[in-house]
Amino acid sequence: MCLFQSVMNYFPEEVLEHVFDFLTSHRDRNAVSLVCKSWYSVERFSREKVFIGNCYAVDPERLIARFPRVRSLTLKGKPHFADFNLVPHDWGGYVYPWIEAMAKNGINLEELRLKRMVVSDESLELLAKSFPNFKSLVLVSCDGFSTDGLAAIASNCRFLRELDLQENEVDDRKGQWLSCFPDTCTSLVSLNFACLKGEASVAALERLVARCRNLRSLRLNHAVPLDTLQKILVQAPQLNDLGTGTFVHDPDSDAYCKLKNAIKKCKSIRSLSGFLDVNTRCLPAVYPICTNLTSLNLSYAPGIYSSELIKLICHCKKLERLWILDTIGDKGLDVVASTCKELQELRVFPSDLYGVGNAAVTEEGLVAVSAGCPKLNSLLYFCQQMTNAALITVAKNCPNFIRFRLCTLDPTIPDAVTNQPLDEGFGAIVQSCKGLKRLSVSGLLTDQVFLYIGMYAEQLEMLSIAFAGDSDKGMLYVLNGCKKLKKLEIRDSPFGNVALLADVGKYETMRSLWMSSCEVTFGACKTLAEKMPRLNVEIINEGEQIEASPDDRHRVEKMYLYRTLVGPRRDAPDFVWTL
Amino acid sequence: MDRSSGLGLETELRLGLPGGGEVEKNEKKRAFSDISGGEEKAAAAAGAGNNKNQVVGWPPVCAYRRKNSFNGVKMYVKVSMDGAPFLRKIDLSSHKGYSDLLMALEQLFGCFGIAEALEDADKCEYVPIYEDKDTDWMLLGDVPWEMFIESCKRLRIMKRSDAKGAKDLLKALAAKEDYSSLLN
Numbered sequence: 047m048c049l050f051q052s053v054m055n056y057f058p059e060e061v062l063e064h065v066f067d068f069l070t071s072h073r074d075r076n077a078v079s080l081v082c083k084s085w086y087s088v089e090r091f092s093r094e095k096v097f098i099g100n101c102y103a104v105d106p107e108r109l110i111a112r113f114p115r116v117r118s119l120t121l122k123g124k125p126h127f128a129d130f131n132l133v134p135h136d137w138g139g140y141v142y143p144w145i146e147a148m149a150k151n152g153i154n155l156e157e158l159r160l161k162r163m164v165v166s167d168e169s170l171e172l173l174a175k176s177f178p179n180f181k182s183l184v185l186v187s188c189d190g191f192s193t194d195g196l197a198a199i200a201s202n203c204r205f206l207r208e209l210d211l212q213e214n215e216v217d218d219r220k221g222q223w224l225s226c227f228p229d230t231c232t233s234l235v236s237l238n239f240a241c242l243k244g245e246a247s248v249a250a251l252e253r254l255v256a257r258c259r260n261l262r263s264l265r266l267n268h269a270v271p272l273d274t275l276q277k278i279l280v281q282a283p284q285l286n287d288l289g290t291g292t293f294v295h296d297p298d299s300d301a302y303c304k305l306k307n308a309i310k311k312c313k314s315i316r317s318l319s320g321f322l323d324v325n326t327r328c329l330p331a332v333y334p335i336c337t338n339l340t341s342l343n344l345s346y347a348p349g350i351y352s353s354e355l356i357k358l359i360c361h362c363k364k365l366e367r368l369w370i371l372d373t374i375g376d377k378g379l380d381v382v383a384s385t386c387k388e389l390q391e392l393r394v395f396p397s398d399l400y401g402v403g404n405a406a407v408t409e410e411g412l413v414a415v416s417a418g419c420p421k422l423n424s425l426l427y428f429c430q431q432m433t434n435a436a437l438i439t440v441a442k443n444c445p446n447f448i449r450f451r452l453c454t455l456d457p458t459i460p461d462a463v464t465n466q467p468l469d470e471g472f473g474a475i476v477q478s479c480k481g482l483k484r485l486s487v488s489g490l491l492t493d494q495v496f497l498y499i500g501m502y503a504e505q506l507e508m509l510s511i512a513f514a515g516d517s518d519k520g521m522l523y524v525l526n527g528c529k530k531l532k533k534l535e536i537r538d539s540p541f542g543n544v545a546l547l548a549d550v551g552k553y554e555t556m557r558s559l560w561m562s563s564c565e566v567t568f569g570a571c572k573t574l575a576e577k578m579p580r581l582n583v584e585i586i587n588e589g590e591q592i593e594a595s596p597d598d599r600h601r602v603e604k605m606y607l608y609r610t611l612v613g614p615r616r617d618a619p620d621f622v623w624t625l
Numbered sequence: 626m627d628r629s630s631g632l633g634l635e636t637e638l639r640l641g642l643p644g645g646g647e648v649e650k651n652e653k654k655r656a657f658s659d660i661s662g663g664e665e666k667a668a669a670a671a672g673a674g675n676n677k678n679q680v681v682g683w684p685p686v687c688a689y690r691r692k693n694s695f696n697g698v699k700m701y702v703k704v705s706m707d708g709a710p711f712l713r714k715i716d717l718s719s720h721k722g723y724s725d726l727l728m729a730l731e732q733l734f735g736c737f738g739i740a741e742a743l744e745d746a747d748k749c750e751y752v753p754i755y756e757d758k759d760t761d762w763m764l765l766g767d768v769p770w771e772m773f774i775e776s777c778k779r780l781r782i783m784k785r786s787d788a789k790g791a792k793d794l795l796k797a798l799a800a801k802e803d804y805s806s807l808l809n
Contacts (some may be wrong), residue, residue, distance in 0.1 A: 130686070130688070131682050131689035187687065265674065348694060428686075453684055453685060487687075
């Protein structure tokens with residue numbers, strides 16, 4: 047051991063750097079930097095990709111000081127429950143200070159990936175003008191910007207390869223942002239603007255596609271009609287990933303016929319999505335490419351009924367990833383089970399969001415898929431009902447789950463057959479799936495399910511709990527048992543101060559904890575904040591009463607705490623109190 | 626369990642301002658108090674049925690997906706207006722929100738000023754109401770747009786002066802009588 051260490055120390059830094067180049071995962075690089083001072087130093091100067099899971103855990107100055115050669119930055123902002131309207135709109139998560147700091151310090155930024163952050167048009171303009179080698183912008187679930195900001199990116203980023211907008215709220219100013227790509231821009235590899243609501247200049251789009259010979263991924267928005275799609279496919283038969291816009295036309299028309307021929311020539315398409323507006327009689331045009339598809343996302347296509355979905359899926363024998371609406375029904379999932387033997391990831395989203403009573407999927411569909419698709423390792427399943435027996439069967443059939451998120455449409459529904467809580471079912475999942483990293487539970491659940499989770503879910507990193515448990519014991523089982531827990535988010539569950547304060551040191555080993563509509567009080571949150579200076583304990587108070595000093599016994603509506611190196615954030619709005 | 630007060634279903638015609646976010650908060654709290662494990666409470670909770678889906682943020686579908694779940698699904702509903710000789714049909718899914726819808730109704734029927742009814746019901750001669758899935762007549766504008774278009778079965782543009790005759794109107798509607806007979 048000693049000899050090895052001293053030998054390693056004689057390696058010149060360039061060799062170490064070269065060795066570290068093979069480490070792509072940020073976790074590996076983080077681990078390597080902890081070995082000794084010289085490794086820390088070599089690693090930090092050679093690090094090009096940095097991942098920051100919580101933008102308030104550090105600040106831009108620290109990032110730049112430690113990693114001066116950073117080229118690619120990933121930042122995540124708002125807590126996950128912000129997706130479900132549980133976090134007020136102006137809570138925070140602004141990217142501007144990061145871009146400003148990197149611009150001032152001459153960082154050679156090439157890639158920026160943001161999730162749940164607020165991105166203003168000024169940020170985009172500053173980004174576009176400050177980094178001459180900027181190549182890739184990926185925005186997921188962000189808001190705060192308009193098509194003017196996109197125009198700035200298009201106009202100024204001469205080497206842009208990737209512009210990927212996923213599920214963002216974008217203010218569409220009906221400008222001609224697509225026309226802002228100069229004629230000299232030929233570098234685009236990936237363009238996704240499916241989430242934009244407005245008209246796009248179809249002519250500019252066609253010209254752009256024609257000159258970007260390396261384009262591999264293209265996802266269109268609602269406003270791009272079928273005949274434009276046809277013209278684009280003729281120009282870009284090399285596409286790997288296609289998101290159609292509107293898929294509506296008269297199937298007896300010339301345009302549709304041309305489309306069919308164009309699609310046949312696209313032999314490289316492996317991923318298909320879109321169909322935001324669809325005439326199901328036009329669907330057969332895509333059957334020829336279904337045979338080679340590995341990824342299919344029809345979750346934004348409520349216009350495709352169950353029977354049409356089934357016809358389409360019958361052609362998709364190589365599918366590895368399927369995102370679909372529950373309109374597919376249990377019968378449709380049977381077809382998935384018998385056709386898609388390579389399936390690894392399945393997401394079934396609800397089509398009926400207001401409890402009107404449309405038929406959804408049940409435990410039967412899930413059991414069928416688990417039996418037919420042995421490679422299944424990632425699941426998001428919104429269902430009408432569930433049973434323990436079904437979950438136990440699924441656990442036996444698929445021990446390889448990494449992500450298991452089950453969501454019953456009625457959050458506290460018991461086992462549909464026995465009327466018992468679903469504790470045993472989820473218990474079977476955690477016991478069988480030894481590599482489980484992410485779990486969301488729902489349905490009627492007692493403290494027992496958390497006992498199982500604490501006991502068996504050794505690799506669990508993220509747990510989402512809603513309307514579950516009976517007492518503090520439930521939360522304690524999880525905090526004590528899950529050694530690798532990074533993110534815990536809880537809503538509407540009877541966990542309180544005893545659980546919160548039992549092991550305050552635990553929270554420094556985690557990224558964050560969210561608790562809303564639980565039983566924790568102001569007093570307990572204050573105590574926690576006092577004991578743990580390296581945590582930010584934020585209370586979000588949207589309420590009616592903005593009291594100067596609330597009673598310690600008062601229940602806290604929303605609490606979000608996270609470890610941080612930089613103390614309370616300075617951009618918190620009035621309704622967020624950092625204790 | 627007192628269901629009637631908790632369910633928030635308002636069956637009387639209101640001419641007041643839309644209620645804003647209150648509806649959601651109450652329903653969220655109700656759902657929580659329904660839960661505490663144990664069979665009888667579970668059965669009662671299950672019995673409250675559809676309202677589980679009106680808990681804030683449940684089912685946990687991200688806001689973007691919620692707003693975009695209606696593309697491609699046409700939602701044509703009948704629209705009638707007092708005094709108009711025949712009904713029209715309008716596609717709810719093609720509108721972005723209440724003001725957009727009310728503008729379209731103004732175009733269709735010439736009931737100018739109806740968009741103002743959202744802000745202040747007293748300003749307008751006309752009152753937009755709709756029949757929901759429970760066959761109750763509701764004032765437009767109380768619930769979030771997405772929830773409205775899912776539950777709206779038909780629209781009616783009523784003259785405000787006729788609100789005094791509302792009880793009769795509702796009785797007639799409940800008995801499925803021809804509405805126009807009330808005016809003659």
